[in-house]
Ligand SMILES: Nc1ncnc2c1ncn2[C@@H]1O[C@H](COP(=O)(O)OP(=O)(O)OP(=O)(O)O)[C@@H](O)[C@H]1O
């Protein structure tokens with residue numbers, strides 16, 4: 001089981017950790033990258049919104065859109081990047097501008113400033129964009145990505161398309177039509193449309209949008225091509241998907257949905273990490289233990305057996321929730337990580353999770 005995950009860390013170029021909110025994606029991504037560094041690889045983890053204390057431990061406080069090296073007892077290299085959606089978008093604009101003035105105009109535009117952070121799916125897209133950039137740099141052997149918690153399982157796969165769809169938007173085409181010398185009739189219709197929209201969103205907002213789209217003119221092709229490349233990379237065999245879940249009924253249901261969607265997109269899951277499992281002290285059934293508790297009622301042993309029965313019940317329930325999911329991801333290995341006594345907020349904590357993930361515990 002754990003050998004399969006070690007193999008993945010040794011041979012993958014990209015590992016994407018996904019799953020629903022709060023299950024341990026950020027933790028897992030950091031641990032996987034750390035393991036790769038221990039195996040001598042140059043690994044970088046792209047992390048999104050890590051818990052404050054983990055960010056501190058990784059030295060990611062403050063900025064961090066460019067990789068920062070983390071020193072530690074590994075023969076390889078460990079780097080971390082904290083995704084900054086806006087700066088990544090800005091870099092992209094700069095890359096695809098035909099001249100520096102165009103980039104400046106866009107970056108200073110109020111409409112751009114609003115959408116670059118808030119456009120739905122921007123964070124997912126920029127995470128994938130960052131991945132693409134790091135993958136193409138010769139500085140790293142492995143890029144590990146921690147995906148944003150998203151309700152829609154495939155948001156990050158759909159994100160590149162969503163951005164280009166936005167550029168195909170009717171509003172965009174209508175605004176751009178006059179400057180492209182389309183017939184007068186269209187122009188009149190466009191003006192009416194412009195008036196209408198201005199009434200709703202306010203004239204100055206609308207003017208900002210028009211200026212933005214005009215500044216953007218000529219850049220769509222570059223953006224679309226880039227989005228296609230990102231998508232290709234995400235669906236290529238160089239990319240492995242690790243699904244992270246917890247053994248609770250509702251998160252397992254979310255993980256099943258996730259697995260189903262990846263399956264529909266013909267993307268195989270390489271491993272399933274089940275994080276925060278309760279301890280498995282005994283193979284005995286809870287009912288048998290409960291009977292023993294009754295037998296020893298009134299003695300210390302009675303209380304102990306009752307506790308053991310409770311633990312056994314929790315463990316059985318957790319395995320029950322997981323069995324269907326494990327089947328769904330077959331032949332991917334299922335790796336269980338126990339509920340640790342404390343939060344994972346430093347390199348020692350990460351190393352401890354690593355011991356469980358890679359079979360050293
Ligand atoms: N095995 C574990 N035992 C105890 N605590 C854990 C374990 N794994 C993770 N944690 C803690 O649980 C919290 C959530 O973990 P993490 O931030 O990795 O989840 P996430 O999936 O990235 O969350 P989000 O969806 O909010 O980004 C963190 O405080 C982390 O330290």
Ligand SMILES: [Mg+2]
Pocket residue numbers: 025026027048049050146
């Ligand atoms: Mg996270």
